[in-house]
Amino acid sequence: MAQLRFEALKKLSERPRVHVEVPNPVVSKFFGEYVYGIEQMRATLAPGLFKKVSQAIKNHEKIDDATADAVASAAKSWAMAKGATHFTHWFQPLTGGTAEKHDSFFDALAGIEKFKGSELVQQEPDASSFPSGGIRSTFEARGYTAWDPTSPMFLYGKTLCIPTIFVSYTGETLDQKAPLLKALKAVDLAATKVCQLFDKDIQRVVASLGPEQEYFVVDKDLFLARPDLVMAGKTVFGHSPARGQQLEDHYFGSIPSRIYDFMKEFEIECWKLGIPVRTRHNEVAPSQFEVAPLFEEVNVANDHNQLMMDVMGRVADKHNLKVLFHEKPFAGLNGTGKHNNWSLITDTGVNLYAPTSSARDNLLFLTFFVTTIKAVHEHADLLRASIATAANDFRLGANEAPPAIMSVFIGSQMTAVLDELEKKGNVKIEKGDNMYMKLGIDQIPEIILDATDRNRTSPFAFTGNKFEFRAVGGSDNCATAMTALNTIVADQLLHFYDAVNAQIEKGEEKRLAVVNVLRQYIKESKNIRFEGDGYSEDWVQEAAKRGLSNVKNTPRALDAYITKKSLDLFVKHEVMSHKETEARTEIRLESYIKRVQIEARVLGDLAMNHIVPTAIAYQNKLITNANGLAGLGIDNKAVVQTIREISGFIETIKNGVREMIEERKRANKITDTHKRAIAYCDDIKEKYFDVIREAVDKLELLVDDEDWPLVKYRELLFIR
Numbered sequence: 001m002a003q004l005r006f007e008a009l010k011k012l013s014e015r016p017r018v019h020v021e022v023p024n025p026v027v028s029k030f031f032g033e034y035v036y037g038i039e040q041m042r043a044t045l046a047p048g049l050f051k052k053v054s055q056a057i058k059n060h061e062k063i064d065d066a067t068a069d070a071v072a073s074a075a076k077s078w079a080m081a082k083g084a085t086h087f088t089h090w091f092q093p094l095t096g097g098t099a100e101k102h103d104s105f106f107d108a109l110a111g112i113e114k115f116k117g118s119e120l121v122q123q124e125p126d127a128s129s130f131p132s133g134g135i136r137s138t139f140e141a142r143g144y145t146a147w148d149p150t151s152p153m154f155l156y157g158k159t160l161c162i163p164t165i166f167v168s169y170t171g172e173t174l175d176q177k178a179p180l181l182k183a184l185k186a187v188d189l190a191a192t193k194v195c196q197l198f199d200k201d202i203q204r205v206v207a208s209l210g211p212e213q214e215y216f217v218v219d220k221d222l223f224l225a226r227p228d229l230v231m232a233g234k235t236v237f238g239h240s241p242a243r244g245q246q247l248e249d250h251y252f253g254s255i256p257s258r259i260y261d262f263m264k265e266f267e268i269e270c271w272k273l274g275i276p277v278r279t280r281h282n283e284v285a286p287s288q289f290e291v292a293p294l295f296e297e298v299n300v301a302n303d304h305n306q307l308m309m310d311v312m313g314r315v316a317d318k319h320n321l322k323v324l325f326h327e328k329p330f331a332g333l334n335g336t337g338k339h340n341n342w343s344l345i346t347d348t349g350v351n352l353y354a355p356t357s358s359a360r361d362n363l364l365f366l367t368f369f370v371t372t373i374k375a376v377h378e379h380a381d382l383l384r385a386s387i388a389t390a391a392n393d394f395r396l397g398a399n400e401a402p403p404a405i406m407s408v409f410i411g412s413q414m415t416a417v418l419d420e421l422e423k424k425g426n427v428k429i430e431k432g433d434n435m436y437m438k439l440g441i442d443q444i445p446e447i448i449l450d451a452t453d454r455n456r457t458s459p460f461a462f463t464g465n466k467f468e469f470r471a472v473g474g475s476d477n478c479a480t481a482m483t484a485l486n487t488i489v490a491d492q493l494l495h496f497y498d499a500v501n502a503q504i505e506k507g508e509e510k511r512l513a514v515v516n517v518l519r520q521y522i523k524e525s526k527n528i529r530f531e532g533d534g535y536s537e538d539w540v541q542e543a544a545k546r547g548l549s550n551v552k553n554t555p556r557a558l559d560a561y562i563t564k565k566s567l568d569l570f571v572k573h574e575v576m577s578h579k580e581t582e583a584r585t586e587i588r589l590e591s592y593i594k595r596v597q598i599e600a601r602v603l604g605d606l607a608m609n610h611i612v613p614t615a616i617a618y619q620n621k622l623i624t625n626a627n628g629l630a631g632l633g634i635d636n637k638a639v640v641q642t643i644r645e646i647s648g649f650i651e652t653i654k655n656g657v658r659e660m661i662e663e664r665k666r667a668n669k670i671t672d673t674h675k676r677a678i679a680y681c682d683d684i685k686e687k688y689f690d691v692i693r694e695a696v697d698k699l700e701l702l703v704d705d706e707d708w709p710l711v712k713y714r715e716l717l718f719i720r
Contacts, residue, residue, distance in 0.1 A: 002614070002709045008221035009711075012719060015219075017258060018319045020265045023272075032274035034082070036075050036160070037152035044074040045209035059147045066115030068147075075153055076105060076115035079160040086362035087115060089123040089145035090161040092176040093130040094587050096477060098306050099166075101125050102159055120162060131590070133583025135172045146160035148177060151236070151303045154273050163303050165504070172580050176479035177299070179576050183486040184298055186573035190493040191344055191352070191368070197500065197510065200362045204347040205350050207486055209301035210466075212292040212339040213308065214283055214474050216324040217259055219720060222711045223322040228602050232595075233326040233475075234391070236603040236689070237611070240332045244286065251284045253677045258319065258720050259289065266308075266315040267291075273311070275304040276391035285334040286717040295341070298486070302478045325475040328394035330713060331693075335395030336474030340481055343466040344368060344489075354465035363514060367496065370418070370518045370525075372467060373408050376460055377525035378483075379569070380406035381549050381560035383460070384471075386484035388588070390405040392473035397535065397552070402459035402471045404557075405550045407530040409458035415531065421515070422522040426638040457534030487575050496521070554592045555677035561585045571686045589677045596680045600664060604657045604690060610709045612650055618703045619646045646702055652695040660688040 023030045032039075042050050049070050063071070079087070080083050088100040101123070105113040121144045128136055136143070151163035165473075166175035175180055184207055191205035223229050228236040254415040255263065263280050270277045279292035282386045291312075296304065309325060316323045328335045350361060352368040376383060384406050397403040410418070459471035472481045496517060503513035527546040532539060543550060551557040560566055562585050570576040576584070622643050629636035667679035700708060 004225045008225040011221045012219045020261050022167050031271045034155040034272045035152050035274035070119050072115045072117045072120040084160050085158050087160040089164040090166045091145050091166040104626045110463050131587040133586035135583045151300050176477050179483045180479040183483040186487040186490040190490040194493045194497050202346045206345050207298045208343050208345050209293045209298040210295040210341040211305045211478050214290045214336040217321050218289050218716050220320045220322045225711045231602045232599045234329040239700040240715045247282050250282050250286050253282045256720050262319045266312050269311050275308050282308040298482050327391040329474040335401045336470045338474050340469040340472050343464050370521050371492050371496050374521040375488040377528035378410050382566050385473045385557045385560040386481045387471045388554040390592045393553050404552045407459040410530050418522050420517050553681045555681050558585050565616040589673045592677050593680050596685050607653050607657050614709050615699050616649050649695040649699050656688050656692040690697040
């Protein structure tokens with residue numbers, strides 16, 4: 001292993017830069033050239049057919065068979081003109097990634113290239129080999145993928161990719177996209193209903209998303225020399241380097257040249273695929289970076305995020321690099337998040353979370369602002385569950401990641417607005433030299449538009465014209481969190497609508513009825529609002545007093561999905577049935593068990609087969625040295641002390657690994673999935689991982705650097 005480490009370091013030092021050629025300095029000239037979207041349909045379909053398709057996509061209507069045939073034929077011709085030979089239904093099963101099964105356009109029996117509307121609309125992958133949470137048995141193999149016309153087809157390599165949902169033979173959803181689409185429909189219907197209390201011209205509301213993607217980049221050969229990175233996606237051992245992120249000099253610093261080349265190429269590939277990446281920069285930790293896109297409709301934004309991660313991995317390989325999306329690949333450094341910037345936009349172009357100078361629009365803004373806070377307060381545990389994974393458990397609550405306690409940050413200015421509204425119900429903000437919020441009712445302190453600070457310790461923060469769900473993990477699929485968030489907001493908006501109408505029916509003027517309900521919501525949801533340091537022990541104690549949960553691990557967090565409250569919520573809005581929600585919870589518990597199990601196996605293997613033998617070999621060198629010193633009559637106490645220290649750490653490692661293996665055997669006999677997940681959490685991960693790691697990391701400081709088998713943090717993070 002030590003030889004592999006030094007060979008990797010030698011290769012790294014000899015690497016040439018990969019030259020990247022920009023197709024055109026004007027990005028708009030090639031943006032979306034691999035996308036079969038609206039403009040491509042306009043160019044390849046007859047005018048009448050194009051009108052039918054575009055209207056169906058806009059109104060979320062079914063596309064008939066004849067139209068599907070025409071679209072399939074046009075898409076095939078477009079794709080083949082660009083070199084495509086295959087097509088695939090591109091979907092997002094409950095594995096955490098994407099899936100695809102490629103079929104050739106060429107029909108050997110007919111001797112021609114064919115692509116029918118029926119193949120565009122529906123395909124049949126094997127459903128038994130994907131996680132189903134008990135919905136499907138192994139022998140029940142049939143499942144269907146179905147075209148989602150609202151997310152455009154795209155050419156990836158030589159394959160035409162068709163975004164689809166994935167359902168079982170019996171109709172249950174087996175993917176991330178289908179529930180998300182249903183949640184987006186629910187929030188559209190509920191938000192439109194509320195908007196029409198203010199403006200009858202609003203006919204539709206679209207949820208938008210801009211996911212900021214953090215990631216680490218390391219050299220490919222250094223990555224391959226770390227079995228834990230290869231198998232578990234994170235380092236299970238590694239002593240903190242003398243220099244980490246404490247100098248705060250990496251954040252927004254000059255981008256390293258090799259990383260710049262990689263960024264440049266993956267941005268080009270993303271632009272060709274219609275992914276609107278815009279921002280790139282160094283993140284806080286060494287070798288950590290971020291890419292952020294422009295906002296898009298949630299469904300498309302999520303598809304693009306999943307595709308972008310794949311693009312980044314493929315491009316990195318060309319540059320002999322490896323991208324790490326794991327939430328905590330390196331202990332003691334920033335974790336990796338995927339900050340979900342979310343808002344609601346009307347079909348009249350109004351961002352419902354952006355205050356303006358219009359009195360009517362600002363009352364509308366406050367309605368959505370306060371109702372969203374109320375929704376988070378009512379369903380905080382469900383939001384926590386939506387971002388629960390084995391990897392994210394390591395990240396939450398440290399190094400600029402938000403804590404596991406769900407809270408909402410709104411900034412001092414908006415706090416003053418809500419406090420005044422709650423106390424007096426009087427709202428009027430005048431326009432001065434700056435743009436001030438106005439509501440046109442009565443007096444309230446002036447606030448400048450977008451006057452909000454940022455709070456990196458807040459899991460759910462208002463940032464001026466959107467909410468930022470910061471707690472989502474870097475490797476996670478945004479759909480899980482977005483399904484939960486849009487569903488709970490839809491539910492609360494309907495409650496708001498009913499409450500306002502109840503007051504109107506009693507004779508209250510509509511505007512005052514709105515204010516009355518908002519005042520009630522502000523009082524009821526005040527406990528979820530927090531403006532301070534989410535890492536402080538004071539907040540942990542204060543949150544407990546407020547009745548806010550602090551669920552630090554996934555098995556317990558996922559309980560929120562299967563409460564009657566959550567199960568009924570998803571059914572009410574036709575997002576998921578009880579069976580589907582329970583199945584997904586079962587899948588996520590199984591995933592947690594398997595990931596902890598893999599990490600435990602990797603940890604045990606490295607410790608016993610690499611670290612302990614290395615430590616013993618070095619200890620033997622020291623014993624020879626100690627005996628030689630004694631033979632010369634030279635004091636050998638320091639060497640003997642080091643031998644004893646090494647011996648103690650070896651004993652800790654061996655005992656820890658043996659006991660951990662026995663605990664795994666006991667846990668594997670537990671038939672109840674939830675109880676088995678708890679056992680893996682409490683009796684394996686919590687009990688042994690840190691103990692074994694600490695002993696190994698201490699040995700790293702004692703054993704000769706020339707003998708140490710694992711690539712060190714200083715090498716992984718600082719040598720490119």
